[in-house]
Amino acid sequence: MRNKILSVATLLLIVVSFTYAQKQATILEVPGVDQYCKINQGGISILPSGRFVTPAGELIRITHDPFGLSLSPDGKKAITIHNGVITLINLKTMDALRVPSYDKTIISPVKDGSFLGVAFAPDSKTVYLSGGDNGSVIIYDTEKLKMTDSLSLNGKVNGKQYEDSFTSDLLLNNANNELLVLDRGNFRMVRIDLKTRAITASIPSGRQPFGLALSPDKKTAFVANVGMYSYPLIKGATPKNVDSIMISHHPYGNDTKEAIEGTVVEGRHIPGVGSPSSPEAMSVFTIDLASNKIINKFKTGYQVGQMIEGAEVVGGASPNSIAVGGQLAYVTNATNDNISIIDYKNHRLAGTIPITTDKRLDHYRGLLPFGICLSKDEKTLYVALLGFNAVAVIDVPTKTTKGLIPTGWGPSRVKLSADEQELYITSCRGLGAGPNGGNGFVAPPQGTYIGDIQLGLFQKLPVPDDEKLKAYTKQVINNTFLSKEVEIDPANPLPVLPGATPTPIKYIVYITKENRTYDEVLGQLKHANGDSTLARFGVNCEYTLPDALKRQLPNFKVTPNHAKAAQQFAFSDNYYCDSDASIHGHHWMLGVIPNEWVEANSNVSKTAKIFSSAPGRRFPGSTGSMDPEDYAERGGLWEALERKGVAFYNFGEANETAHNREQWQDTATGSGHVVMVPMQKALFKHTSYNYAGFNTNIPDQYRMDQFEGEFTKMWIKGKKKMPALITMQVPNDHTADVRPEDGYPMKQSFVADNDLAVGRILHFLSRTKYWKNMLVIITEDDPQGGVDHIDAHRSILMLAGPYVKKRYVSHKHANFGAVLKTIYNILGVSYVNQYDATGTLLQDFFTAKPDFTPYTLEKNDTRVFDAQQAMKKYNKTVDWRKIEKGPDMDDEEHERNERKRLDKGDKD
Template identity: 30%
Template sequence: VGLSPTGLALHPGGKVLYVANANSDTVSFIDTETNEVIKTLVVRPDERLPFGSMPNGVAVSEDGKMLYVSNAGNNALAVVKLSGKGREGSVRGFIPTGWYPGAIINKGDWLYNACIKGVGSRTKRPGRKGWNSHWHRGTVSRIRVPNREELKKYTVRVLTDARIPQVLQAMDRARNDVKPVPVPEKNGEPSVFEHVVYIIKENRTYDQLFGDMEKGNNDPDLCTFGKDITPNHHALAEQFVLLDNYYCNGVLSADGHSWATEGNVTPYLERSFGGFSRSYTFGDDPLTYSSSGFIWDHVLAQGLSFRNYGEFDYATTVPDADYAAIYKDFTEGTHKIKRRQRIGVENLRHYTCPDYPGWNMNIPDVLRANVFINELKQFEEEKTFPNLVIIYLPDDHTSGTSPGHPTPRSLVADNDLALGRIVEAITHSSFWARTCIFVIEDDPQNGYDHVDGHRSICLVVSPYTKRGEVVSDFYNQTSVMHTMERILGVPVYNQLYAMAPVMSSCFTKEADLTPFQCLPNKVPLAEMNPVAELLPEKERYWALQSEALKLDIPDQADEDTLNRILWHSVKGVDTPYPAEFAGAHGKGLAPLHLRLAGPGESVEVDFDEDDDD
């Protein structure tokens, strides 16, 4: 059958088995007597579309005349008319559903549809404070089997909601004799940029960093790592563009890095939120990969060059050393502590800088920045620079207030200084005039923000980026991926990022080659958390809570506890934690003309063609 067979249904006659292939966008028809595939049916809403419908549930009507398929990527059910005793079939239309349909059954005139993601991470658990991004609340809906006219209306709604026209538009062919612009209107048209630098960081919301920036949509009361701790983030947002309506698609590292590097998350991974029984992936479980590939696969297939610095690497040191020892070894230049890589994606490993470490909270980000800058100098000498560069800077994740580790503000300051140094080096290089830098977080990790816990930071730095402006257009991680590939002339590979708007409003036609000057850190690097026993009672409580968390592996710590630790470490132990603004609450979406459906809420759909709502 196809990739990732996920759903099964048997024809009433017992002679045909239907298999939903989530990673192939197909349903296989199997002759149960010969065990052979007799038909492979593509169930995308339009045959011209790339991968992304992700069928992962299937049901046959009781009379054997219809087949219903849960298309997770389209938030829809595909309606298939069966013929030839179930051996043939054709798609007749689509029915809109809730978020990420994953199972379907048919009883008489009714369809019962289960959506995996439902209303998102808003399930309360008895005796537990706050929220957790693992706590998805799925939904089950009852849908009357539509007649022909109803199906036509439903299909129009699916095409609209799944942004199928936008996906097809993203696949338009390039025009001839078009002048280079920052973000070409059509794929394959020339860009003023030849190089894209993609910097991926860890786990912050917009208000946590930029809540003190008055010119944006901010809440200063929620700002935790403000200008004194992150002067370079603030300077970049001030000097270039401040994006205050940008969101993470992912909610934790397992899906955040998939969204950031694939522009998609497969049903296998989405279904894993029930327990992650096989693995908690950080790019090291091949069952989680989208068949459409990673961004570096797309770039390399186009004949372009690529270099990776740390993404998907579980770094270790030889000998095993703590942050203080590694920082001392780095600053004193003794180089006694060596680093070892472990990358699960073979094709990525071949294009990775061997000296650059990935995930390891004991390794300073300024060390990582130094490795990249040294290679940048080599690229200068060779007069060549990769078309796509990915740089991983994870230390803004922090190690909480665990004794023996740097304070949260110190690790965030380390992350800020590393970012500033990298951007400064690039903007002072000979490649600056043709380079665009994107900086994002992999996920917001259930953090607090007055608009919504998915809102995060995104920086866009280039000679053609607008200067000193606020951009409030809606963008997310898939917008970044779509924009980067549009710049590099790479065709879209899946529907999920092809539907996202490219970030044209961040740019202007005229170049400003003024380089960025890195600002010094105001918070000491390697400022260590004190021993718990020496702390007052309330501070000691949070230090011991932090020490009990498993922070050496991505996302093994309880999110709500860690976010409370970070809050109290900066705001003080007596300042109430803003639990009402943590996670996917959606309290600030209405002024932005956005909406989050509440638990159990039914959203009425009006199919009138002249309805502008």
């Protein structure tokens, strides 16, 4: 049993104690530690994570994010479903046809979006497709390439009217000539008679029904629900008063008394969301098809509040996919890295199968089991590990992992051929993105946006025998991490493991920005691997402007502070965001690997209808915050710090929800909220409610006034000292539509605003008493807005502080795992997931000889951005004299007393 294993913290302490005595430590790192990203279809591709992928068998690259897969009954074809796209695959020749075609000659039957569901009819030419956002099932002829019918899930059933349906998974029940369809809008399963085209039943399911399966005898349906809550509106909210009734921040922390029962915020009555232990939350329903009655509601996996391996469970199990045998059903619990066994004949949970990979990693989470299939003899399960780039082969009788099969990046589905001789596997991101600009780059037909250039993958391979599986398993492990012995250097400020050696760094400021790639900001810098032709946000970069502007704007400067700080301190030219867009980025950077719900939900067209009778239409969507559906088993950065008792404070992260308002006057947190979504419990009381998070209608200069004011009040003039970690969002380099009247005459203006803010942060912090023990980490949450000649994921990583090397360029691989490993090692906090544990050790950035020289702000080019104009609507001005002076001096009497206290030996 996993809960009998020593805690991760205990194991780490044993390792550190032993290895420090030996002057060496064993660490784990990604195999691509000294390499740049690349795609090599015939060999080893290097991902932004630093992991390798070497997919087994034959493969073809297809449209990104194939979340649905079906095989034709005649065994000749496969179909994958993506958002607004289907791919038809000839399994013999491995040829693929994309619908719609890039030349628009073949149109898409699901052009309004599609989600998960796809099934072949017995004729092997007709397919049933999820219509996603429009709440329909599309019937399509794959030979004529023509839609033949569309069946709506909306309408009246047994006297109840259903509207705003959202089609999720579906399957064909040949025994009754019917379709079983999940409606995530109305939290139900729908039965459709294919002869009459009529809805015959509407059966309630849990929240956000996601996975659907049928027993071999066709008598029992299974629904996996990935939703945690049905999110309420503020009491009394209507379409007419919605703007006036909103509150300025999240209403409560998750799984608190207020979240369960409701509360009052800013004079508004806030309904609770109930308990995460609700039967409707993250559960599996079994449904008797003879009576249309729910038989059981199973809570699979670990439950919120349980203690597992010494850590409290904070995230639901996220049961998502189901394989069914004659008596037992198997459910993938993405968050727990395990499989629940349901004895549905006897109406009970019958145990758990842990998925294992390597004993050096198995105490961490991050496999994210997703798609699953079962052999006919019910002795073998094949499970797509979304987070591990492999399919796990599970021996059912012994409940053990027999081995691993290498896949592309982010495997989503796995199927066995009818004769069980072949496996078919889809992967979301395939071999990665590769470059999307630069000399010699030729734009592909799908375009250069990171989400499009990054193709998915379809694999076909023979079912491996034991010998082949053993070789595959070794390959997967080698693709994922390497183990190495390193010297413990007590002089290096970055310990090799959490708390392994003392460090002079006591304070970390972790700054995230939005959407930029390396080349477009730092591509001009010398002694680094950049492409200056792409540096549209650089310095003296007028050569990147249209011809009409080149002569008008000589010495055009967008990011003088980025250029100066990078060269005064240290930066990486081999750093990558693991993310494509903000919803992924703010998960990754805060230590939560996006699960199957985040991945699928962020890649589907969807329309919010918050006043609809369909509760799923108020679902948390694709945002930069983490919703309760997204939480990892042990949480992420916040929970890791809380467990260790390390003080932290947050400016701007996690203040966004899917349906929030973002207007220029929403300055308290950047948002107005009407749909009530909890914030992570660990964070709720440690976040600023006077700092604007993501909202490009608010100048970053306004945020700097908020930050400097609150910092000064709490940690310079106040009695408390600065916490060990500050997280901070500075988002305006995301860019937005130009607003000349607000000082933003061009897209570059937003980046210039952001650059000035970064300069102000460094200028301010480096003049506080904390600077002598500080590390500042500056990065982006994702690179989706830019171009890069190495890889579309390559982005900005700059480190600053007295113990950071000066004028240094790191060429070692880095990603969010490496950044979090740096934070955890310095603060003595145990790793949370496999990406932290295997991240690159960035000791090359640091020096034992400090240089306390402060950073001095570079003023912005006012032709690009007018800071005074941006602040005008707030009746504020930018006080350059005050900014250049830096923070107010510390209270001398207070500091004198502090000195006396320390001289007496009081170190607290």
